[in-house]
Amino acid sequence: MSRAAPLLPREDAREAALFFVVCALCFLAAFSGLIARAAYAAADAWTSEVAGEITIRVRGPEADTQRAVEIIAKTEGIASAHALTREESEELLKPWLGAGGVPAGLNLPRLIAAEGAAGAGDSVAAALKEANINATVDDHETWSADARRVTGTIGLVALSAVALLGATGIAVIAFATHATMLARRDIVELLHLSGARDDFIAGLFERRFLMLGVQAGALGALLAFGTAAFILFAVRQTDEQAWLLPQLSLSLADGLILGLSPLIAGAASMFAANLTVKRSLSDMV
Amino acid sequence: MPDNDLSTDEPVLRLDRVGLSYGPKSDVLADVSLSLRPGSMTFLTGPSGSGKSTLLRLAYLALRPTAGRVSLFGVETNRLRRRDLAPLRRRVGVVFQEFRLLDHLSAYDNVALPLRITGRPEASYRQDVIDLLGWVGLGDRLEARPATLSGGEKQRVAIARAVVGKPDLLIADEPTGNVDEEMGERLYRLFRELNRRLKTTVLIATHDMALVRRAKNDVLRLAEGMVVRVPLDQREGQP
Numbered sequence A: 001m002s003r004a005a006p007l008l009p010r011e012d013a014r015e016a017a018l019f020f021v022v023c024a025l026c027f028l029a030a031f032s033g034l035i036a037r038a039a040y041a042a043a044d045a046w047t048s049e050v051a052g053e054i055t056i057r058v059r060g061p062e063a064d065t066q067r068a069v070e071i072i073a074k075t076e077g078i079a080s081a082h083a084l085t086r087e088e089s090e091e092l093l094k095p096w097l098g099a100g101g102v103p104a105g106l107n108l109p110r111l112i113a114a115e116g117a118a119g120a121g122d123s124v125a126a127a128l129k130e131a132n133i134n135a136t137v138d139d140h141e142t143w144s145a146d147a148r149r150v151t152g153t154i155g156l157v158a159l160s161a162v163a164l165l166g167a168t169g170i171a172v173i174a175f176a177t178h179a180t181m182l183a184r185r186d187i188v189e190l191l192h193l194s195g196a197r198d199d200f201i202a203g204l205f206e207r208r209f210l211m212l213g214v215q216a217g218a219l220g221a222l223l224a225f226g227t228a229a230f231i232l233f234a235v236r237q238t239d240e241q242a243w244l245l246p247q248l249s250l251s252l253a254d255g256l257i258l259g260l261s262p263l264i265a266g267a268a269s270m271f272a273a274n275l276t277v278k279r280s281l282s283d284m285v
Numbered sequence B: 001m002p003d004n005d006l007s008t009d010e011p012v013l014r015l016d017r018v019g020l021s022y023g024p025k026s027d028v029l030a031d032v033s034l035s036l037r038p039g040s041m042t043f044l045t046g047p048s049g050s051g052k053s054t055l056l057r058l059a060y061l062a063l064r065p066t067a068g069r070v071s072l073f074g075v076e077t078n079r080l081r082r083r084d085l086a087p088l089r090r091r092v093g094v095v096f097q098e099f100r101l102l103d104h105l106s107a108y109d110n111v112a113l114p115l116r117i118t119g120r121p122e123a124s125y126r127q128d129v130i131d132l133l134g135w136v137g138l139g140d141r142l143e144a145r146p147a148t149l150s151g152g153e154k155q156r157v158a159i160a161r162a163v164v165g166k167p168d169l170l171i172a173d174e175p176t177g178n179v180d181e182e183m184g185e186r187l188y189r190l191f192r193e194l195n196r197r198l199k200t201t202v203l204i205a206t207h208d209m210a211l212v213r214r215a216k217n218d219v220l221r222l223a224e225g226m227v228v229r230v231p232l233d234q235r236e237g238q239p
């Protein structure tokens, strides 16, 4: 004796197609979520790396450089300061001039690297000016702000993509539920005429689409992580300085995206099913 | 029309000057009044297209009338909210003209469906369903899918489903329309037995005049949007 055979029949190709679409949407949404997360994390990492680092370029005679180091070291909020050697300066220039190095005769700017509290740059500039040393002070504020703006924009675009994909997913599921409803109108009508309450009938579809959403969402999110992990792995292999991807390591936030995707997909499916079924039922007496 | 309801009981079904049209064209039902006594068994006759199925749809609350009032078990349904109709529907068993069995469910599951939607646990009704299928002569087809059943067998599954919840009103739309004369007689006896044993009020739409003549039940005739009581046998006859 078959116990509690499902009132809705196991579905056919139509449901497989829906599963694929929801899965693909969840993949894209989770991937966008990962990019957004990576962008914000990258902004944090870069700006915290340079926060408190101050670079001073001295334009006056050689002697001024030594004097400047002493003045800077004594300035409030500065932990350490030292003049960069020619080797250190060359190291800095390497990415631009290549491994061939700096031509021997080239006059390199004299640079002082200092570390200290954020905002100490202004005190250093004031102290140097008082000592009559011609120097420019760069505390990377402008650069940090630029970096934050760029990564913020990427993150915002990715978040918008997540929202758009989410809305699309809900719409697709609503259409699909409606199609299933129409294909199964005989069941809905029979249950309705037998005295089943709207909630009971809606519940059948809700459970069906909740399961579909959760499963498709989980698969989509896992695929997104697989893809991200693969990209990360490939980039590490080539040993290049990748500017965004190094931040793409598994963290708590990523786990949250992985865990939430199926839940959101499931809840969206359920919600769409409820809405569609209830609306169709309200057309019946 | 004169209401010849002799019992003091509330009519099970009462239509009061009911009109119904599906569109802006002429009315399918113009001015229909009727009432069914508790425990009565009534045939609704009339030519094809006269509106028998439409009248039944009003009775099992699949349609609302465009004019007049429909009362079930003494409750006037016009004023009820949607959600208050569900409990009334559970007291009405319907044998649809086109069976409306669910293809993916076994005979057993089809019959159990009205009980299932009440939320009762299966254990509490399982034996009833099996007994009922035995009673309609399908005790050995519990697991059969509708697609593998003959017309008469499907009709009997549909009847079992209609009565499994022990309805107060049983409505059947052309239940003998798709079966031969012998099966028609057998189905009729099922209805009569239900009517006698369980005191279920029965309303059967049919254009099978041979059956109507043989049986000695109340007969309502639907023509030109109106119902008239056929004064053949006013009271239920004893065979």
Ligand SMILES: Nc1ncnc2c1ncn2[C@@H]1O[C@H](COP(=O)(O)OP(=O)(O)O)[C@@H](O)[C@H]1O
Pocket: B022, B023, B028, B046, B047, B048, B049, B050, B051, B052, B053, B054, B055
């Ligand atoms: N859903 C519907 N929409 C429009 N017209 C309908 C509908 N159902 C029935 N009709 C029309 O109403 C009339 C009565 O139909 P019906 O109640 O099925 O009669 P019967 O059951 O006596 O054959 C017919 O003319 C039919 O074409």
Ligand SMILES: [Mg+2]
Pocket: B052, B053, B054, B097, B173, B174
């Ligand atoms: Mg009909």
